[in-house]
Amino acid sequence: MGKIENGINGGFTGTVGAVTGYYLNGKWVIRSKRRKSIKNKIGSADQKACRSRFTMMQTFLSPIVDFVRIGFNMESKKRMMTAHNAAKSYNMLNAQNAAGEIDYEALRLTFGNISGATDVKLEQDDMGVHFSWSDNSNGDYNRKHDQVMLLIYDLENKTAIYETGGARRSKERESLEIPSFYKGKAFHTWIAFISDDRTEISMSTYCGTFIFL
Template sequence: MGKLKNGILGGVSGKVGTVTCYCLNGQEIVRSNGKNNNPPTIKQLNNYQQMEVISEFFNGMKPILKAGFGHEAIGTIKNYHNLAIEYNKPNALKGYFPDVEIDYPKIVISAGHLSLAFNPTVEMVAEGLKFNWEVQHNIPQENTDRVMLLAYAPNSKDMSFNNSGAQRIEGCDILKIPSSMKNEPLEVYMSFVSDDRLSASNSQYLGLITVL
């Protein structure tokens, strides 16, 4: 049942006949209520599994995705999670139903126009993973950008991340890895986000590493 939010002249919220009305990011949205009693096709099953796989991967990454895609959602009816799915579902999956899986080197955890890390590397240290990058002195306007780091364990689906790490000008940062993730292969990513969270760089995949 739909409701008039502000009287007869106000907007409608809820289900009205064959459509559903709701407000998203300040805009009124109307969508049809589809009904299909036919069994799903293989193409549909593949799409369902793609959504399931990519959504499961991003589960628990809200701070990362909000920092990496939130700025892209400003002024649109989309949110950071929608955009993360849009970037990754067509490009970062491999296989076909029932064998869809993540293509880890192609995963994107942020997108934007800030400069990429120059010659980034990652190495094991006592505390976890040390990320290094060369400081570029010709982009002083980006000195205060914050590094964003992610290590994801495909086997256990555990993760460690920092969505607001060291400043770009510092040239390095350490991501602590809990004992539960040690001796396990980790897929590693980094990117930069501006201090005001209004812009970001494209993320970079730094490879597969095992912390002993």
């Protein structure tokens, strides 16, 4: 829609049909509306590859947006972007190859600089999966009271189960309950720690895969 400026004898701004009007350097100017070339619509090989990689990472992150919003909250403020976009940007650069395949060991679902998890072990039973780790707080009161963040991801169904404020680091154990309809499904797993006041966080640690039996 166009808008007439200064009455019927003036120029106009906006778009009318295939013509766009605007004011430039003291003069009213009109030009034909630009059209995207067929090449740009289709995209070059590099553009197609980039779009494919973007879509694959977007699809992976979609079920865990709430988790990465917490996990990349501090980093997103430094980068002045949303936490979701910060997570997507980092992982596209560091955990995805040219074909778009994701390296799950290199993937980061949380981003920070406090101590991560060490000596992580997984056990499972009919109720779910149980994570254990070593208390590596080394006498630091704040680190001792960090809360664990856990996530397990079913790639086949693009669903996840997670905890963003679990047991304290000093407790060395936390569990995720898994509904029975997940029997036979394979899960990728991650663990991280977040400070009690939610202002510090560790890098997430990949803990491998398991099949819920």
